Amino acid sequence: MPQIKILTEAELRQSTRLNRDLHDIIEQAFAALDNGGVIMPPVLSMDIAEKNGEVDVKTAYVPGLDAFAIKISPGFFDNPALGLPSLSGLMILFDSNTGIVKSLLLDNGYLTDIRTAAAGGIAARYLAPQQVDTLGIVGTGMQARLQLQSFLLERTPQRVLVWGRSSNSVTQFVENQSEALGINIQASDSIQQLVEQSQAIVTTTPARENLIKSEWLHPCLHITAMGSDSPEKHELEPDIITKADYFVVDRVQQSKERGELRMALEQGLVQGDGVFDELAGLCSGRLAGRTAEDQVTVCDLTGTGIQDTAVANYAFTQASQLNLGTVIES
Amino acid sequence: MPQIKILTEAELRQSTRLNRDLHDIIEQAFAALDNGGVIMPPVLSMDIAEKNGEVDVKTAYVPGLDAFAIKISPGFFDNPALGLPSLSGLMILFDSNTGIVKSLLLDNGYLTDIRTAAAGGIAARYLAPQQVDTLGIVGTGMQARLQLQSFLLERTPQRVLVWGRSSNSVTQFVENQSEALGINIQASDSIQQLVEQSQAIVTTTPARENLIKSEWLHPCLHITAMGSDSPEKHELEPDIITKADYFVVDRVQQSKERGELRMALEQGLVQGDGVFDELAGLCSGRLAGRTAEDQVTVCDLTGTGIQDTAVANYAFTQASQLNLGTVIES
Numbered sequence: 001m002p003q004i005k006i007l008t009e010a011e012l013r014q015s016t017r018l019n020r021d022l023h024d025i026i027e028q029a030f031a032a033l034d035n036g037g038v039i040m041p042p043v044l045s046m047d048i049a050e051k052n053g054e055v056d057v058k059t060a061y062v063p064g065l066d067a068f069a070i071k072i073s074p075g076f077f078d079n080p081a082l083g084l085p086s087l088s089g090l091m092i093l094f095d096s097n098t099g100i101v102k103s104l105l106l107d108n109g110y111l112t113d114i115r116t117a118a119a120g121g122i123a124a125r126y127l128a129p130q131q132v133d134t135l136g137i138v139g140t141g142m143q144a145r146l147q148l149q150s151f152l153l154e155r156t157p158q159r160v161l162v163w164g165r166s167s168n169s170v171t172q173f174v175e176n177q178s179e180a181l182g183i184n185i186q187a188s189d190s191i192q193q194l195v196e197q198s199q200a201i202v203t204t205t206p207a208r209e210n211l212i213k214s215e216w217l218h219p220c221l222h223i224t225a226m227g228s229d230s231p232e233k234h235e236l237e238p239d240i241i242t243k244a245d246y247f248v249v250d251r252v253q254q255s256k257e258r259g260e261l262r263m264a265l266e267q268g269l270v271q272g273d274g275v276f277d278e279l280a281g282l283c284s285g286r287l288a289g290r291t292a293e294d295q296v297t298v299c300d301l302t303g304t305g306i307q308d309t310a311v312a313n314y315a316f317t318q319a320s321q322l323n324l325g326t327v328i329e330s
Numbered sequence: 331m332p333q334i335k336i337l338t339e340a341e342l343r344q345s346t347r348l349n350r351d352l353h354d355i356i357e358q359a360f361a362a363l364d365n366g367g368v369i370m371p372p373v374l375s376m377d378i379a380e381k382n383g384e385v386d387v388k389t390a391y392v393p394g395l396d397a398f399a400i401k402i403s404p405g406f407f408d409n410p411a412l413g414l415p416s417l418s419g420l421m422i423l424f425d426s427n428t429g430i431v432k433s434l435l436l437d438n439g440y441l442t443d444i445r446t447a448a449a450g451g452i453a454a455r456y457l458a459p460q461q462v463d464t465l466g467i468v469g470t471g472m473q474a475r476l477q478l479q480s481f482l483l484e485r486t487p488q489r490v491l492v493w494g495r496s497s498n499s500v501t502q503f504v505e506n507q508s509e510a511l512g513i514n515i516q517a518s519d520s521i522q523q524l525v526e527q528s529q530a531i532v533t534t535t536p537a538r539e540n541l542i543k544s545e546w547l548h549p550c551l552h553i554t555a556m557g558s559d560s561p562e563k564h565e566l567e568p569d570i571i572t573k574a575d576y577f578v579v580d581r582v583q584q585s586k587e588r589g590e591l592r593m594a595l596e597q598g599l600v601q602g603d604g605v606f607d608e609l610a611g612l613c614s615g616r617l618a619g620r621t622a623e624d625q626v627t628v629c630d631l632t633g634t635g636i637q638d639t640a641v642a643n644y645a646f647t648q649a650s651q652l653n654l655g656t657v658i659e660s
Contacts, residue, residue, distance in 0.1 A: 002418075004436065006336070008660045037380070044374035048391050048398075050367070053429050057387055057400065061378050068378075070387065072400055072422060074429025088332075088430045092402060092420070099383050099404025100418045104434060106334065106660035326658065330338045330436040 004328045005103040007315070011324040012107050016315040018114040018146060020153050023125070026118040027283045029062055029310035030250075034284035037063040040305045042253070052078045060305030067093040067102050069312035071305070073112060085109075091312045101330070103316050115311035116303055117146035119250060119279070120202055120224050123299040124154040126282040126289040127248070128200040128222040132157045136198035138191060138212075138235070139205040140164035140173040143226060147202040148177060161188040161198060165205075192216055203227055203235040210237040217243060219294040226301050231258045236298070238264040245295040248277045248287075251304050260300040334658045335433040337645070341654040342437050346645040348444040348476060350483050353455070356448040357613045359392055359640035360580075364614035367393040370635045372583070382408045390635030397423040397432050399642035401635070403442060415439075421642045431660070433646050445641035446633055447476035449580060449609070450532055450554050453629040454484040456612040456619040457578070458530040458552040462487045466528035468521060468542075468565070469535040470494035470503040473556060477532040478507060491518040491528060495535075522546055533557060533565040540567040547573060549624040556631050561588045566628070568594040575625040578607045578617075581634050590630040 007015075016022075032038055044057040053076035061068045073089040080086060091111060093103040105111060128151075135157040137144050148160060160183060164170045170187045178185045188194040195201060195216040201223045203211060212223065214237045223244075227235045241247050241264045249255035256262060256272070264270045279299065281287035290297050319325055337345075346352075362368055370390035377384050383406035391398045403419040410416060421441060423433040435441060458481075465487040467474050478490060490513060494500045500517045508515045518524040525531060525546040531553045533541060542553065544567045553574075557565045571577050571594045579585035586592060586602070594600045609629065611617035620627050649655055 002438075006658060008658065010660075039376055039378060041374055041376045044371055044387055044389070046369055046371045046389055046391060048369060048426075050393065051427060051429075055389070055400070055424070055429065057374055057389075059374070059376055059385070059387075061376060063380065070385070070402055072424075074424055076427070076429040079428050079430075082428065084428055084430065088428075090422070090431055092422075094385070094402075094404055096378075097381060097406070098409050098412065098414055098418075099381075099385065099406040100409075100414065101420055101436065106431065106658070108332075108660065328336060328338065328436070328656065330438065 002100050002330055004101050004330055005325040006328060007103060007105050007319050007325045009106060009108045009110055011319055012105060012110055012315055015319040015322050015324055016111070016114070018117050018149055022114060022118045022311070022314065023121045023153060025310050025314045026115060026307055027122050029306040030122065030280040030283035032062050032064065033306050034278070034280035034286055038306060051076060058305040058308055060309045061096065062306055062309050065096060065309060065313050067096050067313055067316070069093050069309040071112065071308040073109065091308060093312050093316055105312055105315060111311045111315055113142060113146055115307040116143060116226065117150040119301050119307055120147045120226060121150035121154050122283065123224045123279060123301065124151050124200065124222070127297040127299055128155050129220050129290070129293050131293065132199040134159045134161055134198045136188070136194040136201040137162045138194065138201065138203040140166070140169040141204060143204040144173065145177060147204055147226060149181065151200065151202065152181065152183070155200065158184065160185040161194045163188040163191050163194045205235055207235045208232045209234065211235045212240065213237045214240045214243050217296050219296065222290070222297045224299045224301060225260050231262065233258060234260065234263050236260050238267050238269050240298060242269050244298040246290065246297045248279055248282065249300045250279050250302055252276050252278060254302040254304070255300050259302040332430050332660055334431050334660055335655040336658060337433060337435050337649050337655045339436060339438045339440055341649055342435060342440055342645055345649040345652050345654055346441070346444070348447050348479055352444060352448045352641070352644065353451045353483060355640050355644045356445060356637055357452050359636040360452065360610040360613035362392050362394065363636050364610035364616055368636060381406060388635040388638055390639045391426065392636055392639050395426060395639060395643050397426055397643055397646070399423050399639040401442065401638040403439065421638060423642050423646055435642055435645060441641045441645055442638070443472060443476055445637040446473060446556065447480040449631050449637055450477045450556060451480035451484050452613065453554045453609060453631065454481050454530065454552070457627040457629055458485055459550050459620070459623050461623065462529040464489045464491055464528045466518070466524040466531040467492045468524065468531065468533040470496070470499040471534060473534040474503065475507060477534055477556060479511065481530065481532065482511065482513070485530065488514065490515040491524045493518040493521050493524045535565055537565045538562045539564065541565045542570065543567045544570045544573050547626050549626065552627045554629045554631060555590050561592060563588060564590065564593050566590050568597050568599050570628060572599050574628040576620065576627045578609055578612065579630045580609045580632055582606050582608060584632040584634070585630050589632040
């Protein structure tokens, strides 16, 4: 009888944290993607308009890892009216050799949150200037908090500027995160000011407009656009892609369909068959990334199945070391 | 804290059987597909050649059902050498209103087996002649057994002929099923003989060749081709599709890619933009199906996400009525 280990969100939060180890795990997965042998089908998306809901299914097989994950991410945006979170979901781990279910990770999106943050950390590792005095965070939600945490694992800014649509949320973010992280965080009056004063910026909003304008770019700047990964996603003025010294995405096909490349393609700023670098090439050492401190670099992250497979394997190992989980015979 | 009910294969086998109720449930799901509002994205397939494995993910949202299922079906064909079954997998039920995980059905493919059989039963309901004296079963595996069971819920043949590649398997099938079902089952010397003497036939093999030749067709005949749903699938000589009085599939797009239509398209016997009827139209009453006892009808089934969503909802209800399952708080 196959045994299946069931891990709850609480057990996963207890065992698996956003830290340098997780950054390294995610970096290795991207390196594997560049080295070949990874199988990563396009995302399965189901749009349930009558419920204001959607479901995405992502997966990737990564050679050398014990298991591959299939992640199911529902987003039902009327849930808050019912007192429920919009996002939920789980990951299922399958043995890489036999396809047999190994573990159910009932994470309600927690593992997605930290693997998304870790990709931001890896982008910072390869692309942020070495010297970042001021980090700008656009947005005040959970991913804004995690991206800040992730960035601090890779660089040592003296100051963080934060901008958000709701001044209440900004105030709370400043208070809570200053205390939690022991760093100087200030509210920024405008995005323009934030951009002009920062050497690194992470955007984490569901914006569908040009939050950051290309005329604000300046030497010694890195921008990571996380945002939501829907086809309407779009936080940067599209010509930022062509004006930057270096532009890189996590997955070209996805960025063309549901990332920053999409609008640039629509506006004819880049060609549909254009070649764009992927973060994987930086992680494997094949591509150079930032080559001078004064460059402007931009990274668009849409989220990939390899991150899910990597974080799920890592979480399974971490939780098992703590003897967490409930085993079911099936 | 959301509660998730976990149901094991043993619990699902105990509570959820192939019977007329299940036929009706599957028929209603097909009717819903025809009536509109169903959302059924294309199958997500991942081919893991280095492990001789593959994974399919199917799903469908059916308006009016409490939950939608996502089904993950791994097939790893070197498993038998390890003493493990090739096929495994599970279904996950999500609340239709909130997207929140409701139940994990660790069925190892059992629910797929019976929902596949039930679709065969529904095809027989609408397409088999009323008078079937002899039923022909091609293949001797589990689906052959289940298709026979399913057919007997819809028609009352006096005799069953069975043909298989291995005469040992045929002998076993005849012995076991005669006893289990209390019906006269005989081994057929050849497929030709089986076709010529039957009024209804179900093919259940992974064949990649013309098992049934068009010259053997005769009045008063229905054929359901189940087979494996891979792109190479192909049990019928392709011109059977054009020679039959009525040809119907479960899902046109799937049959073109991984069903009997594929070879007919390749050979130019039908056009890529040709219109084909779907079983759903019969179930809703919009299409007539068989209109005379002497017609030749053919149905190609490739398996659809609506069947998974329907059987998963049904299994959840049946198991809950028996108070089966383990509840996990997550």
